[in-house]
């Protein structure tokens with residue numbers, strides 16, 4: 001089923017690359033031959049860092065900068081993580097750096113140069129280079145195609161080349177060399193985030209697109225030839241003493257292109273631990289060098305451990321690996337475990353959400369903004385996940401049912417206006433201000449209570465035009481006017497709620513129209529009296545679908561945003577089509593056979609009428625699978641076949657009759673809402689079976705469910 005490509009080859013090479021970096025800093029072959037050591041540390045090992053950059057380009061940048069939808073937010077999140085790691089490394093090497101006199105006489109400018117370009121310890125230049133490189137590539141990603149980004153970063157690489165291995169060619173050319181000297185004053189080397197990192201980051205992103213089509217033989221040949229040529233290039237440059245530094249070769253990007261392609265063809269299982277361990281070998285090996293040298297001196301073993309460069313190298317490799325494994329183990333211990341898609345879960349189709357938002361925006365007039373209802377955990381979908389995604393899609397207003405829901409959104413970083421649609425206890429009035437929430441005036445006495453609170457609060461006034469749930473009755477004009485006069489209430493809007501806008505019945509349509517008329521008549525009276533009420537709104541989902549003439553300043557869309565209506569019978573005058581966002585899934589835990597006449601489950605309520613195969617699935621009524629679906633009232637999809645629920649649904653597990661489903665196995669996915677093969681079960685099916693509405697199905701989703709997001 002899972003056709004996802006494995007990237008184990010890349011993981012293995014990450015370890016190799018880490019040991020190559022250790023070689024650069026220990027010169028393993030120095031005791032034997034200067035040429036051999038040059039080959040190992042200045043040529044072969046130069047493949048390591050570009051490789052790390054390419055992996056980042058491939059896995060972090062490709063989709064986010066050149067995928068279907070740009071996603072700078074998660075790149076920013078990645079930058080934060082790299083910066084944090086850099087911070088840890090800086091602190092780690094501070095004592096060694098101070099001891100070695102690294103920071104003596106350091107000016108502010110020198111410190112900045114270290115921090116941004118050179119790194120605060122010799123190998124740490126990698127981190128600022130990665131950060132700066134990603135920032136630069138993001139800039140390219142914003143404005144150029146991948147091809148153009150390749151060209152720009154290629155030019156940067158060429159410029160860098162002449163400050164590195166090819167310095168000798170231009171060092172005596174007046175003008176040009178002056179420009180470079182100026183550069184060297186800003187950064188010690190050109191192998192940094194501006195000239196070296198971008199090309200490999202972009203190449204990594206490009207490789208992502210090529211990943212499916214790479215072939216082993218051409219890449220192996222290509223790498224062999226280009227690496228041989230690069231070796232020659234390096235020795236020639238060395239012979240003519242042209243190198244100022246030796247990180248950048250003309251042929252290095254070519255070698256990397258073939259090497260990376262070759263590694264992509266190695267389709268072995270990925271080894272996640274190698275990623276962490278190789279990173280920490282990189283970070284820790286200079287400290288291990290200090291420890292090995294110090295330790296050897298202390299026990300009088302320098303002659304063996306240090307003087308023989310190869311043994312020294314091996315000792316450092318062993319030490320660094322041990323230290324890295326230790327760090328990886330400690331980190332694994334503290335990592336928050338993930339339970340995604342393990343037992344019972346919700347899958348959110350964010351592409352569907354984006355489609356629904358766009359469709360709704362097309363239904364309301366230009367000046368009407370969406371103000372999605374994300375109350376009750378975003379109709380069970382996950383309030384934060386949905387609201388953040390809506391923020392990303394440009395939505396800037398939300399409504400919730402309670403202060404606590406509003407606070408949760410704010411704490412999760414949701415931006416824009418948040419309207420609390422219901423009653424708030426006076427004890428919580430402070431929170432309205434602290435979290436910039438807008439409170440609904442649920443009736444006149446509540447307005448007085450809020451006024452007595454004594455501090456400014458933003459409000460929308462609820463107007464009762466016939467639903468008789470909350471709101472100041474529409475005809476009590478004097479009360480409404482008085483709320484506008486209250487000096488602590490900052491009236492930013494008013495709204496009413498339509499209670500029969502789903503109906504096709506002529507009488508109900510009349511009623512809805514009278515609600516709208518009453519509301520707009522009030523608005524007119526207000527402006528005649530000189531009161532300003534910035535925002536007026538009345539339509540929820542059914543209002544938008546059936547009464548486009550009622551669009552106010554906000555459309556408080558709830559259920560339709562999630563892709564369905566309350567029932568499949570509801571009126572939809574717009575004819576617009578929406579896509580369900582939520583799927584509900586679980587796993588098959590085990591499969592067993594029953595003989596005819598045997599019972600199963602609580603009360604032995606299921607009785608096998610024929611030789612029967614039962615699957616037990618990992619979801620129960622505590623997860624939101626209502627007990628009302630027991631005894632075949634509900635079904636699930638397994639391997640593209642529909643299977644009825646057998647017997648009584650339990651709290652955490654459910655039996656399913658899979659006699660007619662071929663080849664069911666432990667670990668199979670059972671779909672309760674959503675698609676499997678060509679079969680679909682909708683929230684309508686479940687709601688109809690239970691005699692309720694989809695809203696209730698969604699909002700009864702259990703707290704134990706995990707949530708997984710799918711973007712396409």
Ligand SMILES: *Cc1c(COP(=O)(O)O)cnc(C)c1O
Nearest residue numbers: 373421497540541556557558559
């Ligand atoms: C819940 C709610 C909404 C959203 O209703 P849907 O029918 O789900 O679109 C809108 N307005 C108010 C006042 C609500 O309580």
